[in-house]
Amino acid sequence: MGWAVLLALSSGATWAIGMTVAKPVLRHIDVLSYMLGRWLLVAPLALLFAMISGTLAFPSGLAIGMAALAGFVDSTLGGFFYLMAMQRAPAYQTATLASTAPVWGVATAILILGEPLRWEILAAAVLVVTGAYFLVGRRLRIRGYLAGSLLGLLTGFLWGFAETVPSKLALEHGLSPATLLFVFSCSGLVTIALMTPLLRARFPFHVSHRGVGLTVLAGVGGAFLGWMFWLSSLALASASLISPIRGSTLVFALIYSVLFLRERLTRRALLGVLFVLAGVLLVSIRP
Numbered sequence: 001m002g003w004a005v006l007l008a009l010s011s012g013a014t015w016a017i018g019m020t021v022a023k024p025v026l027r028h029i030d031v032l033s034y035m036l037g038r039w040l041l042v043a044p045l046a047l048l049f050a051m052i053s054g055t056l057a058f059p060s061g062l063a064i065g066m067a068a069l070a071g072f073v074d075s076t077l078g079g080f081f082y083l084m085a086m087q088r089a090p091a092y093q094t095a096t097l098a099s100t101a102p103v104w105g106v107a108t109a110i111l112i113l114g115e116p117l118r119w120e121i122l123a124a125a126v127l128v129v130t131g132a133y134f135l136v137g138r139r140l141r142i143r144g145y146l147a148g149s150l151l152g153l154l155t156g157f158l159w160g161f162a163e164t165v166p167s168k169l170a171l172e173h174g175l176s177p178a179t180l181l182f183v184f185s186c187s188g189l190v191t192i193a194l195m196t197p198l199l200r201a202r203f204p205f206h207v208s209h210r211g212v213g214l215t216v217l218a219g220v221g222g223a224f225l226g227w228m229f230w231l232s233s234l235a236l237a238s239a240s241l242i243s244p245i246r247g248s249t250l251v252f253a254l255i256y257s258v259l260f261l262r263e264r265l266t267r268r269a270l271l272g273v274l275f276v277l278a279g280v281l282l283v284s285i286r287p
Contacts, residue, residue, distance in 0.1 A: 002224070004237035008245035011229035016252030017099050018222030018284030020260065021214050029211030032196050035079055037212070039189040041219035042227070046185055049228070050178035059174030066170035067183035078155050085151035097152030099132035099250060102279075104160030105243030106167035112165050115240045124279040128247030129276030163246065164239035167168045167231060177231035184227070247276045 017040075025034060050056035058064055082098055106125045109115045170180050233242050251273050258264075 001022045002141035003019045004233045004242055007229045007233035007236070011226045011233060012246060012248035013252045014222055014229060015226035015249045016256055017251040018218040018224075018226065019249060020217040020256040021222065021261050023220065025211060025214040027211075028208040029215060030206045031083060031241065032192070032199060033205065034211070034218075035075070035192050036189065036196065038213040038219040038223050039075060039185045039192065041216060042184040042224045043182060043189055043263055045224045046178050046228075048183035050176060051179060053176075055176035055178050056182075057174065057176065057179060063170045063173035063175045063180075064183055066166040066173065067175055067180045068187040070162045070166040070170065070180075071184035071187030072191050073158050073166070075184075076191040078158040078162065079192075081151050081158065081190075081228045082155040082194070085108065085133055085149075085155060088151065091171040093221040095137075097149060098155040098159065099247065100153065100156035101160035101163065102131050102246045104157045105246065106160075106240045108161045109164045109168070109243060113168060113239060115238045119238050120282055124244035124282040127275050127279030127282065128244045131272040131277075131279065132247060132250050134272030134275060160243065160246075164198060164234075164243055168234055168239045171231065171235045172254055177228060177235055181224070181227050185223075193207055204215065244279045244282075247279060251276050 024055075027179065029037070030199075070239070085098070103125045106121055110117050167184075175183070203215070232244075252268055254273065
């Protein structure tokens with residue numbers, strides 16, 4: 001279990017790269033090009049890794065279907081609804097509601113995968129979501145931004161579901177983490193490409209050299225490494241056990257923002273860090 005926790009924490013540290021880069025990157029590249037660019041990088045990297053490691057195999061249609069479903073739900077639907085929520089509600093509110101993903105990951109793992117219900121896991125998920133609330137640093141206002149709030153909550157559910165149920169089923173039916181990520185990224189890439197003509201008028205094409213560089217950083221350092229760490233962790237432990245650790249992404253994003261974006265660390269943010277770390281610790285020390 002120790003390795004699973006360490007890998008899950010590593011996924012949080014690398015996923016946070018994408019979260020941190022997302023703030024400045026959209027000044028230099030449009031949303032659709034950014035989303036397509038990231039998965040265009042991840043797909044060949046995952047394929048190359050699977051080939052070099054000798055783990056490229058497609059054992060069953062069910063496994064491939066589950067991996068494709070995870071990619072569609074997470075990268076296409078989740079990403080699209082997150083952007084819609086950002087347009088309709090404040091960024092801090094959307095980030096908080098989307099960060100309920102650990103709770104939905106635990107819930108769907110228990111309800112759909114049949115994993116055992118344990119108080120430590122539920123408590124850890126609650127601690128992580130509470131930490132997410134404090135980390136965003138402002139007060140939530142639901143009434144004035146109902147549509148955005150519902151979309152943000154839907155994003156959290158989609159991310160939590162995709163990261164646990166279909167991903168775990170694909171691993172259990174024989175896909176290696178690298179092969180799963182290859183199918184996952186291809187699924188996301190194809191579906192985002194199909195949506196691009198419908199959304200291009202709303203998000204006009206705009207790409208600069210700096211935007212390309214930041215997209216590469218987010219794709220390689222965030223999406224590829226983050227998902228490889230996460231899927232490797234998921235292969236070693238139950239989904240409900242490691243789902244709360246996903247909340248550590250916000251902690252690392254805060255650290256990166258302070259170090260690289262020169263943002264100020266507040267007492268409220270520190271309190272959020274303590275809640276998230278408590279959740280991670282509760283999962284880590286559980287026998």
